[in-house]
Amino acid sequence: MNQPVVTIVVPCYNEEEVLGETTRQLTYLMEDLETDRWIHPQSRILFVDDGSKDGTWELIEKESLVNGFVTGLKLSRNAGHQNALLAGLMEAKDFSDCVISIDADLQDDIGVIRDFILKYKEGCEIVYGVRKRRDSDTFFKRVTANGFYGFMKKIGIDLIPNHADFRLMSKRALVELCRYEESNPFLRGIIPLIGMKTANVYYDRKERLAGETKYPLKKMLAFAADGITSFSIVPIRFVTVIGVMAVCLSMLTGAYTMVHKIVGNTAAGWSSLMVSIWFIGGLQLMGIGVIGEYIGKIFREVKRRPKYSIETSLNLNKVGNKPKEREENELPVVSRY
Structure with a gap:
């Protein structure tokens, strides 16, 4: 010693x-x-x-x-x-x-x-x-x-x-x-x-x-992402929370639209519909990407190269x-x- x-x-x-x-x-x-x-x-x-x-x-x-x-x-x-x-x-x-x-x-x-x-x-x-x-x-x-x-x-x-x-x-x-x-x-x-x-x-x-x-x-960002996904599943949970919030927001929007329909007001048109589609689509792609990152790690781990x-x-x-x-x-x- x-x-x-x-x-x-x-x-x-x-x-x-x-x-x-x-x-x-x-x-x-x-x-x-x-x-x-x-x-x-x-x-x-x-x-x-x-x-x-x-x-x-x-x-x-x-x-x-x-x-x-x-x-x-x-x-x-x-x-x-x-x-x-x-x-x-x-x-x-x-x-x-x-x-x-x-x-x-x-x-x-x-x-x-x-x-x-x-x-x-x-x-x-x-x-x-x-x-x-x-x-x-x-x-x-x-x-x-x-x-x-x-x-x-x-x-x-x-x-x-x-x-x-x-x-x-x-x-x-x-x-x-x-x-x-x-x-x-x-x-x-x-x-x-x-x-x-x-x-x-x-x-x-x-x-x-x-x-x-x-x-x-570029390498620093990849290194940080690798560190996060190697030790925590919080990103997947975060995407899940965003998904739940988006569903709740969609339900509220749907209820709002129904109320307007019942009282005889014309529903909002094409613009609001497209914004909603792009918003939900973006969330889905982001979620798939995060899940794919974890699946990719599992793929590399199970090969044991x-x-x-x-x-x-x-x-x-x-x-x-x-x-x-x-x-x-x-x-x-x-x-x-």
Whole structure:
């Protein structure tokens, strides 16, 4: 426990522009932690290439030859961020006491990883990295993010607000995670279900080092929808409530029309009829769409297809590989944290 074997899992998709700097900063961190006897010499950095189309994997292979900390895992195709992260976690748990996940862009502050390890040594099985504020986000992103967390809380989904996938998990927590066998894992929702002793570590998020975000608006909306439908049937109930309200409204409209007919007034014409048809038709299509989303999830779950396929792994079975000595000019001076 005094010197745990720690693995930092870094999912990567087309991160050629940023990977060199990410590797240097994480290597500095690991060397400092080992020198200060915070981590065991067998600790390492595991890059997971999620089917990148650029030179990401070639850079990982090259770095693994000169950097004893670096190992790699290449997926045979693009399986998505959550599946790539899960692949790294499942591989790392076999040779680690605890695993830390972080995105390749290093917007999350690696300087708080010491705090993660300290909390782990104090007995925490899961440590969440939580943003202190969202000042660096655009107004739209800040409002939508806060709205998403608020909505998830109202429908009973236990998420950690302003937490992404920057966290530490102990081997015991990872073993429990194996029991959750969803085909489309939403880890931010699954991991709080594990329970165990947890802690939050707060930090300020940085700007992306280089390259472009892999989560544009379209993917963010899909990710949010996946999270909602993976953990709650509230959307179906909501559509049911709207349907009942629409039926009640139609009955009231029908009664109103009958009264006017009895007293001799001419009923409203074509416009009101068409509005009602379009309104009811829209509700029906929306309901079918929501139900279809859940049926689609059931369809994927019952097939039990593998979440990912591993094409190549680097040095995962090598135990005790100490970092190779570098010449001073091989490791440029950069800001460590």
